[in-house]
Amino acid sequence: xxxxxxxxxxxxxxxxPExxxPExxAPEAAAREVATPIDPPATDVVARPASDLAKPxxxxxxxxxxSLVGSVVEAWDEVRINRxxxxxxxxxxxxxxxxxxTVVGAGAVFGQSQTEEYEKQSARPATIMAYPPFSPTTNExxxxxxxxxxxxxxxxxxxxxxxxxxxxxxxxxxxxxxxxFTAVLAIDVKYGVMHRLDVAEGRWLTEADEQRLAxxxxxxxxxxxxxxxxxxxxxxxxxxxxxxxxTAVVVGVLAPVPYSSGLSISVLEAPYRALVGSTAANEAxxxxxxxxxxxxxxxxxxxxxxDMRAQYGDDVQSNVNRxxxxxxxxxxxxxxxxxxxxxxxxxxxxxxxxGLVNISLVTVKYRVREIGVRRAFGATAGRVFFAVMxxxxxxxxxxxxxxxxxxxxxxxxxAVQNLIAPSVQDLPxxxxxxxLIALAASAAVGVLAGLMPALVAVxxxxxxxxxx
Amino acid sequence: xxxxxxEGVTRSVELPDFSRLDILxxxxxxxEVGDHISIVGRSGSGKSTxxxxxxxxxxxxxGRIVFxxxxxxxxxxxxRDRKRGRDVGFIFQQFNLLAGRTALENVMTPLLYxxxxxxxxxxxxxxxxxxxVGLSERMTSMPDKLSGGEQQRVAIARALVRxxxxxxxxxxxxxxxxxxxxxxxxxxDTVAEQSGxxxxxxxxxxxxxxxxxxxxxxxxxxxxxxxxxxxxxxxLPEAAx
Numbered sequence: 059x060x061x062x063x064x065x066x067x068x069x070x071x072x073x074x075p076e077x078x079x080p081e082x083x084a085p086e087a088a089a090r091e092v093a094t095p096i097d098p099p100a101t102d103v104v105a106r107p108a109s110d111l112a113k114p115x116x117x118x119x120x121x122x123x124x125s126l127v128g129s130v131v132e133a134w135d136e137v138r139i140n141r142x143x144x145x146x147x148x149x150x151x152x153x154x155x156x157x158x159x160t161v162v163g164a165g166a167v168f169g170q171s172q173t174e175e176y177e178k179q180s181a182r183p184a185t186i187m188a189y190p191p192f193s194p195t196t197n198e199x200x201x202x203x204x205x206x207x208x209x210x211x212x213x214x215x216x217x218x219x220x221x222x223x224x225x226x227x228x229x230x231x232x233x234x235x236x237x238x239f240t241a242v243l244a245i246d247v248k249y250g251v252m253h254r255l256d257v258a259e260g261r262w263l264t265e266a267d268e269q270r271l272a273x274x275x276x277x278x279x280x281x282x283x284x285x286x287x288x289x290x291x292x293x294x295x296x297x298x299x300x301x302x303x304x305t306a307v308v309v310g311v312l313a314p315v316p317y318s319s320g321l322s323i324s325v326l327e328a329p330y331r332a333l334v335g336s337t338a339a340n341e342a343x344x345x346x347x348x349x350x351x352x353x354x355x356x357x358x359x360x361x362x363x364x365d366m367r368a369q370y371g372d373d374v375q376s377n378v379n380r381x382x383x384x385x386x387x388x389x390x391x392x393x394x395x396x397x398x399x400x401x402x403x404x405x406x407x408x409x410x411x412x413g414l415v416n417i418s419l420v421t422v423k424y425r426v427r428e429i430g431v432r433r434a435f436g437a438t439a440g441r442v443f444f445a446v447m448x449x450x451x452x453x454x455x456x457x458x459x460x461x462x463x464x465x466x467x468x469x470x471x472x473a474v475q476n477l478i479a480p481s482v483q484d485l486p487x488x489x490x491x492x493x494l495i496a497l498a499a500s501a502a503v504g505v506l507a508g509l510m511p512a513l514v515a516v517x518x519x520x521x522x523x524x525x526x
Numbered sequence: 527x528x529x530x531x532x533e534g535v536t537r538s539v540e541l542p543d544f545s546r547l548d549i550l551x552x553x554x555x556x557x558e559v560g561d562h563i564s565i566v567g568r569s570g571s572g573k574s575t576x577x578x579x580x581x582x583x584x585x586x587x588x589g590r591i592v593f594x595x596x597x598x599x600x601x602x603x604x605x606r607d608r609k610r611g612r613d614v615g616f617i618f619q620q621f622n623l624l625a626g627r628t629a630l631e632n633v634m635t636p637l638l639y640x641x642x643x644x645x646x647x648x649x650x651x652x653x654x655x656x657x658x659v660g661l662s663e664r665m666t667s668m669p670d671k672l673s674g675g676e677q678q679r680v681a682i683a684r685a686l687v688r689x690x691x692x693x694x695x696x697x698x699x700x701x702x703x704x705x706x707x708x709x710x711x712x713x714x715d716t717v718a719e720q721s722g723x724x725x726x727x728x729x730x731x732x733x734x735x736x737x738x739x740x741x742x743x744x745x746x747x748x749x750x751x752x753x754x755x756x757x758x759x760x761x762l763p764e765a766a767x
Contacts, residue, residue, distance in 0.1 A: 431622045431635075436608060
């Protein structure tokens with residue numbers, strides 16, 4: 059058949075042989091293409107004057123931006139077109155990133171719970187504890203009332219927002235099965251915040267409790283149990299015997315602790331003095347705590363010590379020290395836990411990355427022709443490398459975002475929070491670091507997983523790829 | 527000054543037994559702006575190798591290739607790739623459309639490697655180009671839903687969308703039936719002529735070759751000018767080749 063002799067015939071002839079050709083599978087399309095007229099140039103896309111064609115074209119400005127955007131567009135197109143494959147390959151990464159973000163997030167919640175536990179056991183960082191100075195010459199400890207007055211002056215002078223005096227004494231409490239000794243902690247209102255006291259029922263002591271005729275007390279769970287867990291709305295009372303017999307009103311109950319601490323009550327300083335008498339109060343073990351910013355703590359310890367000596371003389375043995383758990387020395391007690399969690403998360407991510415590398419390598423092998431075509435149309439080796447790499451990065455970041463979103467849903471779930479840290483008071487918000495670490499890790503995995511396929515893609519020979 | 531000039535170009539490869547196979551032997555060719563050249567030759571005569579050299583894809587073993595007055599050996603890999611993207615448009619026998627992408631996306635592909643106005647207006651330019659080749663109704667069709675002729679039209683639109691100065695067509699009708707091939711060649715010829723770009727058609731079909739203004743035959747790596755019309759008039763194409 060001599061098509062070149064027929065090309066000037068009327069288009070009506072052209073449809074005749076179509077059924078006998080491979081085009082028979084698409085007769086309509088074939089008829090359309092034969093009948094389609096060649097339009098005159100509609101735009102400047104093609105029709106450039108021959109004089110222009112004789113001149114070399116210059117690369118317009120902004121080629122870096124268009125290269126960057128072009129690479130991302132290319133990468134996104136590839137991800138979009140192969141979404142099923144990408145989705146399957148990214149399930150592992152998504153799960154790994156979710157696991158990473160979840161363990162970091164759960165670690166933060168658990169860490170907060172541990173921190174609070176430490177703070178309950180000692181005090182919040184940085185807490186400075188001072189005792190009445192001891193004089194070796196008189197072999198006596200300074201009067202606690204005067205000591206507290208001095209400390210109040212110093213608290214005012216150095217504008218410390220949280221401080222409390224502490225006296226540890228004892229009293230007898232009348233219970234249904236007889237009288238029992240109970241520890242009595244005489245403190246200021248701010249002691250509750252400073253020691254993260256967890257009030258399970260009722261409330262903590264307030265300034266108004268100073269004025270009450272019947273002293274308000276907060277009791278521990280063991281004593282509450284002994285009292286038969288009365289409803290606090292009925293204002294239950296207990297009878298305390300020391301210097302006098304006093305009826306106290308139970309206004310709050312501390313949360314139970316996992317270890318037995320005996321019976322104890324917390325009461326404000328003034329009612330305590332009334333209960334045990336001034337002499338007994340002064341003889342009780344006394345101390346004073348100040349909650350200060352960590353960075354100022356060591357300087358304040360020195361200043362308080364100096365002020366103490368100025369008041370009591372240089373020969374006294376002043377006892378001013380930090381007492382919170384961070385002052386115990388040694389490594390951060392939470393550090394081993396953080397390392398274990400980080401290690402597990404890293405391992406999960408590594409497994410996900412290995413799976414992605416595997417799939418990416420296989421995929422590149424199937425894309426040799428496409429890469430060759432792109433090279434033929436002007437894609438530089440660098441551009442191909444960057445595009446293949448970006449495919450991996452774009453995909454893993456997308457998986458990372460989904461993984462982090464699922465992780466947030468898991469960590470913020472009340473049931474999960476209750477499981478990780480049932481007694482935590484200040485539940486931390488979803489840690490930003492967990493999201494950032496997970497996203498950075500997913501991007502890094504994308505780079506690592508994309509590196510090998512990108513190197514393979516760059517080595518594709520254009521000639522072989524097109525013929526392939 | 528010719529757009530593209532080959533001066534004494536040879537290309538040889540080393541075989542596994544360390545002997546050398548000379549694929550091209552001293553090829554001289556000048557391609558002017560707006561030229562239409564056909565190169566015919568049997569399978570294995572070195573047509574594809576010559577195409578790769580003309581398309582700035584491969585390097586000659588000896589000899590010089592000068593594009594725009596600039597010797598090819600002076601161009602780094604990246605510069606050569608960018609020049610190829612800007613100035614050369616390829617049309618392949620097997621179309622080589624990217625699977626999973628619509629006709630429009632395929633035509634947009636070369637513009638991804640452009641910059642400035644061509645890059646940012648790539649969708650509009652590609653649509654206009656598809657309209658030029660009569661496929662404005664098929665822009666959203668996937669390659670596997672297009673007929674062979676339509677696929678080659680898309681390939682032509684893709685090759686021309688960056689307004690190249692040289693179009694290289696490697697057996698453009700090789701995968702098409704005669705009738706469709708005629709239409710495609712007519713389109714390619716017209717569009718190339720309208721754009722003013724030089725067109726080099728490499729084929730083993732003398733009928734396709736006859737459409738060009740200058741004709742060459744590649745035989746055992748040697749390029750020589752021929753009179754295709756006389757060849758067609760006297761005998762079957764196979765005998766002529």
